[in-house]
Amino acid sequence: MALPSIQELYDLSGKTALVTGGAMGIGAGIVKRLAEAGANVVVADLDLASAERTVQEVNSNGGGRALAAQADASNPDDVARVTQLAVDTFGSLDILVNNAGIFPPAPFLEADTNMVRKVLDVNVMGVYLHSQAAARQMVKQGNGGRIIHIASIDGFRPSGNLVHYDASKGAVIMMTKAMALELAEHGITVNAVAPGAVATPGTGMGGGETAPEELKAQVQGIQNAIPMRRWGHPDDIANAVLYLASAGTTYVTGEVIVVDGGWLLK
Ligand SMILES: NC(=O)c1ccc[n+]([C@@H]2O[C@H](COP(=O)([O-])OP(=O)(O)OC[C@H]3O[C@@H](n4cnc5c(N)ncnc54)[C@H](O)[C@@H]3O)[C@@H](O)[C@H]2O)c1
Numbered sequence: 001m002a003l004p005s006i007q008e009l010y011d012l013s014g015k016t017a018l019v020t021g022g023a024m025g026i027g028a029g030i031v032k033r034l035a036e037a038g039a040n041v042v043v044a045d046l047d048l049a050s051a052e053r054t055v056q057e058v059n060s061n062g063g064g065r066a067l068a069a070q071a072d073a074s075n076p077d078d079v080a081r082v083t084q085l086a087v088d089t090f091g092s093l094d095i096l097v098n099n100a101g102i103f104p105p106a107p108f109l110e111a112d113t114n115m116v117r118k119v120l121d122v123n124v125m126g127v128y129l130h131s132q133a134a135a136r137q138m139v140k141q142g143n144g145g146r147i148i149h150i151a152s153i154d155g156f157r158p159s160g161n162l163v164h165y166d167a168s169k170g171a172v173i174m175m176t177k178a179m180a181l182e183l184a185e186h187g188i189t190v191n192a193v194a195p196g197a198v199a200t201p202g203t204g205m206g207g208g209e210t211a212p213e214e215l216k217a218q219v220q221g222i223q224n225a226i227p228m229r230r231w232g233h234p235d236d237i238a239n240a241v242l243y244l245a246s247a248g249t250t251y252v253t254g255e256v257i258v259v260d261g262g263w264l265l266k
Pocket residue numbers: 020021022023024025026027044045046047050071072073074099100101102103122126150151152153194195196197198199200201202203
């Protein structure tokens with residue numbers, strides 16, 4: 001059997017990817033790497049203006065094309081619409097990255113029920129709905145596919161004031177395995193990446209440079225706890241996603257790659 005070259009393994013030309021929450025943070029990092037590898041990418045996000053900025057950057061860099069779409073990952077109509085948009089615009093849907101997620105902290109004894117439902121709706125139902133819509137399309141296409149969830153190390157170990165979030169990411173990890181089992185016969189792999197602390201707008205660290213003054217002590221405390229002594233960059237996560245989206249992982253499914261600078265080891 002002739003083995004593919006390294007270039008061929010990571011060449012996503014002709015593939016179409018859909019990245020939820022792809023406007024900023026980890027999602028934007030993923031969009032950029034997938035497009036650089038040649039994939040056409042639909043950037044689905046609540047925040048259309050930010051999604052359009054990311055798309056503009058991608059489209060001025062060569063590689064695959066990107067397209068922005070306003071969509072709520074927890075809304076079934078939006079999920080159906082952006083899935084169809086990917087197929088209508090680029091001809092197929094081959095890679096889904098379920099990245100959209102929210103993580104408002106709240107102590108368990110004080111957590112508001114509506115907030116808890118919202119977190120479960122976006123982080124769990126969003127992943128379920130998008131995966132189901134994408135998998136149906138991939139089965140119809142008959143060429144297999146890649147579904148990649150962004151979980152969290154909080155799915156393995158609680159970090160405090162995040163019972164709702166930790167539950168949602170535990171669910172994402174089990175959905176990774178359960179979906180992988182059912183979709184294997186269709187050549188669709190389902191894997192997850194579990195980030196540790198990553199500098200993003202959501203963690204209050206903007207593009208990853210300097211944190212606002214009031215967050216500095218907390219940011220430093222987390223940094224000191226991480227064996228590699230630094231926060232992750234969105235590209236640390238994007239490179240793991242690229243690996244899972246590539247032809248280098250044809251036989252890997254139901255797995256979770258932890259990308260956390262060694263934090264879970266402690
Ligand atoms: N940053 C971290 O330290 C970290 C650690 C572990 C896991 N994660 C996970 O990584 C993912 C991305 O995190 P981030 O830090 O980049 O977040 P972020 O808040 O910086 O960006 C999230 C993006 O998702 C979009 N979004 C939010 N709700 C949405 C919805 N309902 N539908 C569509 N888009 C929506 C936002 O508009 C934004 O563009 C999340 O699933 C998060 O749980 C992040």
